[in-house]
Amino acid sequence: MSSSIKVNDLVVKFANVNGTGSASANYLFAKAIFRMGIPVTPKNIFPSNIQGLPTWYEVRISEKGYYGRRDGIDIMVCVNPQSMMQDVKSVKTGGYFLYDNTKKLHPSFIRDDINYIGVPLMEMCNREYSDPRQRQLFKNIIYVGALTALLNIEFEVFEDLLADQFQGKEKLIAPNIKALQLGVDYIKDHYSYPLPLRVERRDLIGDKILVDGNTACGLGAVYGGATVAAWYPITPSTSVVEAYESYVKEFRVDPITGQNNYAIVQAEDELAALGMVIGASWNGARSFTATSGPGVSLMNEFLGLAYFAEIPAVLIDVQRTGPSTGMPTRTQQSDILLAAYASHGDSKHVLLFPSTPKECFEFTATALDLAERLQTPIILLTDLDLGMNDHVSDPFVWDENRKYDRGKVYDASDLDKIEKFGRYLDTDGDGIPYRTYPGTHPTKGSFFTRGTSHNEYAGYTEDGEDYVKNVDRLLLKWETAKTIVPAPDLYQANNNSKEGILFFGTSMYSAEESLDQLAEKGLKMDAIRIKSFPFNNTVENFIHSHDVVYVIEQNRDAQLKSLLVNELSIDPNKLISILNYDGMPITAYKITSNILEKSKFTIAQTANI
Amino acid sequence: MTYQRPTFKHPGLPKNNLGYTFKEYEGGLSTLCAGCGHDSISASIVEACFKLNIEPHKVAKLSGIGCSSKTPTYFLGNSHGFNSVHGRMPSVATGASLVNQELMYFGVSGDGDSASIGMGQFVHAIRRNLNMVYIVMNNGCYGLTKGQDSATADEGSKSKAGSVNMFQAIDLAGLALELGAGFVAQSFSGDKTQLIPLIEAAMKYEGFAFINVISPCVTFNNNVGSTKSYDYVRQHIEATSTIDFVPIQEEILTNYKEGDHKNIKLHDGSYVMLNKLEKDWDPGDKNSAFSALQKARDKQEILTGLIYLEENPTNLNKLLNTNSSKPLSKLTEKELCPGTKTLQIINDGFK
Numbered sequence: 001m002s003s004s005i006k007v008n009d010l011v012v013k014f015a016n017v018n019g020t021g022s023a024s025a026n027y028l029f030a031k032a033i034f035r036m037g038i039p040v041t042p043k044n045i046f047p048s049n050i051q052g053l054p055t056w057y058e059v060r061i062s063e064k065g066y067y068g069r070r071d072g073i074d075i076m077v078c079v080n081p082q083s084m085m086q087d088v089k090s091v092k093t094g095g096y097f098l099y100d101n102t103k104k105l106h107p108s109f110i111r112d113d114i115n116y117i118g119v120p121l122m123e124m125c126n127r128e129y130s131d132p133r134q135r136q137l138f139k140n141i142i143y144v145g146a147l148t149a150l151l152n153i154e155f156e157v158f159e160d161l162l163a164d165q166f167q168g169k170e171k172l173i174a175p176n177i178k179a180l181q182l183g184v185d186y187i188k189d190h191y192s193y194p195l196p197l198r199v200e201r202r203d204l205i206g207d208k209i210l211v212d213g214n215t216a217c218g219l220g221a222v223y224g225g226a227t228v229a230a231w232y233p234i235t236p237s238t239s240v241v242e243a244y245e246s247y248v249k250e251f252r253v254d255p256i257t258g259q260n261n262y263a264i265v266q267a268e269d270e271l272a273a274l275g276m277v278i279g280a281s282w283n284g285a286r287s288f289t290a291t292s293g294p295g296v297s298l299m300n301e302f303l304g305l306a307y308f309a310e311i312p313a314v315l316i317d318v319q320r321t322g323p324s325t326g327m328p329t330r331t332q333q334s335d336i337l338l339a340a341y342a343s344h345g346d347s348k349h350v351l352l353f354p355s356t357p358k359e360c361f362e363f364t365a366t367a368l369d370l371a372e373r374l375q376t377p378i379i380l381l382t383d384l385d386l387g388m389n390d391h392v393s394d395p396f397v398w399d400e401n402r403k404y405d406r407g408k409v410y411d412a413s414d415l416d417k418i419e420k421f422g423r424y425l426d427t428d429g430d431g432i433p434y435r436t437y438p439g440t441h442p443t444k445g446s447f448f449t450r451g452t453s454h455n456e457y458a459g460y461t462e463d464g465e466d467y468v469k470n471v472d473r474l475l476l477k478w479e480t481a482k483t484i485v486p487a488p489d490l491y492q493a494n495n496n497s498k499e500g501i502l503f504f505g506t507s508m509y510s511a512e513e514s515l516d517q518l519a520e521k522g523l524k525m526d527a528i529r530i531k532s533f534p535f536n537n538t539v540e541n542f543i544h545s546h547d548v549v550y551v552i553e554q555n556r557d558a559q560l561k562s563l564l565v566n567e568l569s570i571d572p573n574k575l576i577s578i579l580n581y582d583g584m585p586i587t588a589y590k591i592t593s594n595i596l597e598k599s600k601f602t603i604a605q606t607a608n609i
Numbered sequence: 610m611t612y613q614r615p616t617f618k619h620p621g622l623p624k625n626n627l628g629y630t631f632k633e634y635e636g637g638l639s640t641l642c643a644g645c646g647h648d649s650i651s652a653s654i655v656e657a658c659f660k661l662n663i664e665p666h667k668v669a670k671l672s673g674i675g676c677s678s679k680t681p682t683y684f685l686g687n688s689h690g691f692n693s694v695h696g697r698m699p700s701v702a703t704g705a706s707l708v709n710q711e712l713m714y715f716g717v718s719g720d721g722d723s724a725s726i727g728m729g730q731f732v733h734a735i736r737r738n739l740n741m742v743y744i745v746m747n748n749g750c751y752g753l754t755k756g757q758d759s760a761t762a763d764e765g766s767k768s769k770a771g772s773v774n775m776f777q778a779i780d781l782a783g784l785a786l787e788l789g790a791g792f793v794a795q796s797f798s799g800d801k802t803q804l805i806p807l808i809e810a811a812m813k814y815e816g817f818a819f820i821n822v823i824s825p826c827v828t829f830n831n832n833v834g835s836t837k838s839y840d841y842v843r844q845h846i847e848a849t850s851t852i853d854f855v856p857i858q859e860e861i862l863t864n865y866k867e868g869d870h871k872n873i874k875l876h877d878g879s880y881v882m883l884n885k886l887e888k889d890w891d892p893g894d895k896n897s898a899f900s901a902l903q904k905a906r907d908k909q910e911i912l913t914g915l916i917y918l919e920e921n922p923t924n925l926n927k928l929l930n931t932n933s934s935k936p937l938s939k940l941t942e943k944e945l946c947p948g949t950k951t952l953q954i955i956n957d958g959f960k
Contacts, residue, residue: 207956207960208960209956209959209960210959210960211959219955222945222946222947223946223947223952225940225942225945225946227708227937227938227940227945228704228707228708228937230700230703230704247947251947251951252944252945254932254944257932257934258930259930259931259932259933259934260929260930260931260932261932261937261940261944261945262931262937263707263708263926263929263931263937264929265703265707265737265925265929267700267733268729268730268732268733269729271697271700271730272697272699272700272703272729272730272733273700274700275693275697275699275700275701275703275704275730276700276701276703276704276707277704278693278701278704279671279691279700279701279702279703279704279705279706279707279708280704280705280707280708280937281704282691282701282704282705283669283704283705283708283709283712283936283938284708284709284936284937284938284939285707285708285936285937285938287704301694301697302694302697305693305694395956395959396952396955396956397952398946398948398949398952399949400948400949402942402946403942404942404945436689437689437709437938438666438669438688438689438705438709438712439666439667439669439689439709439711439712440666441666442664442665442666442687443633443666443687446665446666446686446687446688446689446690447689447690448681448682448689448690448691448692449689449690449691449692449693450691450692451692451693451694452692460682
């Protein structure tokens with residue numbers, strides 16, 4: 001086994017039993033790496049269960065700053081007998097398997113190409129702690145201590161972290177430190193340390209933050225001025241509204257009256273949740289809901305109403321693995337077509353695709369602006385990986401002078417100046433009409449909002465000409481949307497290569513790593529990251545200026561490709577899909593190997609990655 | 610094409626205290642069948658609003674889908690209206706009512722809309738105690754799709770085509786009472802003298818006010834054998850009392866005999882006057898209300914009037930402690946956005 005030293009490039013995976021407090025210990029480990037200035041990506045791979053089933057936590061450490069998931073486990077920390085066979089198998093040749101050796105390991109778990117590190121976790125806990133809950137919790141901290149010695153993590157970093165974590169509960173700090181020390185000491189007494197695989201302090205984090213996308217969305221809704229949140233609990237979106245709630249409780253209570261400048265309602269189902277958002281938006285508030293695929297399925301009816309009656313609504317869809325109930329705790333990007341064309345009849349919706357927590361924050365606030373500007377639903381498509389896992393992200397930014405775009409709304413004095421108010425009149429020629437809030441004026445500006453066909457004055461109509469005029473104006477509005485939705489990111493000033501890569505959302509992390517891997521193979525590729533739908537000209541130009549574009553997505557049916565082909569009239573053969581849909585985030589290896597296999601420029605090199 | 614009434618106003622038309630004429634509370638011409646009970650209810654709503662001196666633009670009208678849900682176009686033409694989707698009016702009304710407490714929320718629904726497709730939302734609107742008036746125009750059938758039985762059709766009731774309904778009826782008033790609605794009333798579209806004061810009282814009530822109005826469908830459910838035909842309802846109606854509504858500014862007259870009447874004071878100081886009360890019945894006592902409803906059912910009668918009234922309701926806005934002095938829609942960046950400095954502190958918390 002090689003003993004060459006490898007610094008800041010490893011994957012540590014923890015195998016635990018769900019509900020034993022392991023996630024916070026594992027997070028402590030990841031955060032320590034972050035505090036040492038080293039790029040790190042933790043991923044919680046958890047079951048749809050409260051207690052008892054196997055759960056994993058994967059931490060990738062990458063000096064090069066690659067934040068995507070990587071295959072190949074360098075160190076497996078296994079404290080779950082249920083999953084031990086599969087956990088032993090998943091370790092890379094030459095890797096390490098840290099386990100509880102209170103009981104001797106059965107020979108069937110022994111591989112001769114990996115290293116075993118036994119730490120008698122249970123025995124140590126039983127000796128040191130009498131309370132059963134403490135025995136369970138500190139078992140997790142002891143293995144973090146063992147890793148601290150094995151990987152050469154700075155002990156002081158933990159002292160700082162624990163001081164931050166237990167502010168106000170200081171008496172919990174010492175027992176945690178003690179547990180860490182137990183782990184450190186055991187390794188020091190029994191093994192040579194540190195391992196050739198280790199970490200070293202760097203200054204690669206700068207002012208970046210470590211946060212999950214759902215928290216960022218909740219905070220974005222607060223900064224974006226959302227006052228009404230209506231929702232129905234569903235994994236993996238639940239923490240969006242929970243985050244919103246914790247921030248509004250802090251920042252939105254009137255200091256004089258003690259009354260709330262927000263309202264949150266847990267609805268009876270997702271239909272009602274969106275109905276409430278629509279009612280609130282109709283009455284002039286900024287409002288949002290958060291859900292996942294099954295919720296969007298239920299919301300179709302109301303999405304059609306909001307599209308046709310032109311009512312603002314913001315919907316955050318934290319996608320999970322479908323169809324149906326699917327894998328509720330695994331990630332996918334598989335609601336794209338559902339969201340884009342939600343509801344019966346000709347209807348389509350503006351989509352936003354954030355890739356980072358910073359973008360979750362920004363795009364949520366932007367969605368509130370866009371919804372009121374365009375008077376239509378805006379759907380933010382994030383996913384479980386972005387929403388629930390912590391990501392190293394640029395810090396949140398807010399311009400102190402930023403004003404909310406409340407869109408086209410007539411107040412009483414505006415109404416006094418006009419002869420006759422027409423709710424659906426295209427006064428400005430951009431397809432966006434003016435609206436009024438209920439209660440604005442005693443005699444002018446009232447109208448009847450309806451999902452039935454209506455003329456420019458909101459009157460019911462079954463006249464085909466009126467109908468066509470209205471739905472064609474909605475198309476004109478769609479064209480206007482293209483000019484104001486977030487523009488894509490191009491990775492090059494000019495398009496140079498014959499083949500290009502197109503990606504969006506959380507595929508960004510591995511796609512960027514893959515671009516480097518391909519460049520190392522001599523295959524330099526142009527790349528574009530899409531941030532919104534409808535697609536603007538930049539997307540169209542990118543596709544037209546390449547012979548072939550690899551479209552990377554995390555679903556089975558190449559949904560974004562379908563949308564590109566359909567909306568931009570692209571020859572389907574020009575777009576080659578690279579798909580990942582097993583519920584785990586896509587890896588750079590998967591992208592690179594697929595491109596090398598499919599690219600006509602690299603046929604000779606396919607065996608070499 | 611919207612049907613609009615002529616806008617000509619006779620200068621001599623009587624005005625209410627706010628200076629509005631009756632006309633200013635009317636809406637477009639009804640497109641429902643001639644003789645439809647729903648039109649009588651619309652007319653009662655117009656009259657109640659005129660009498661109560663409501664500013665028309667301070668009312669928001671909301672409905673679902675169906676014949677009943679079309680009616681908000683036929684009253685209060687100067688109010689914003691929202692004809693939403695089938696059975697979903699309660700959620701839209703919930704969202705709207707969270708935003709602006711200066712408006713009065715007036716929901717109109719039907720028996721298909723509330724007792725079938727929208728049962729879930731109906732139930733939860735009651736449970737949350739929305740501050741709104743919720744009227745069900747109940748005809749026991751689906752009019753727009755030509756007369757199918759609805760879930761409020763009585764067991765044994767005969768449709769126009771002669772088929773007999775096999776299933777038990779859902780009693781919406783009983784359900785509302787059970788779920789904790791603070792104002793539960795039942796009436797008949799043809800009885801304006803009872804319906805108008807009920808609507809007035811409901812509009813002044815600061816909580817969920819439910820009125821189930823039996824409203825015969827002249828086209829599909831007005832046949833012999835139907836228990837929601839005009840003839841059947843007129844023969845089987847039993848009023849709990851006669852009712853009158855006394856707004857805050859009027860002096861209350863108490864020239865009724867002791868034990869024969871009851872005055873209930875509403876939150877704003879106005880009164881609901883109930884006269885000729887049934888002896889063993891008290892509209893402030895839920896058990897008594899349950900019992901009265903059950904007895905009427907046993908006799909196959911329709912109990913009308915104010916069935917239950919809880920005097921001090923705690924509505925959703927109070928429960929959520931939402932800003933009551935300024936609508937959420939009028940809050941600005943200053944009140945809503947925590948600002949750049951705070952964001953810096955939040956960022957630091959994630960380091």
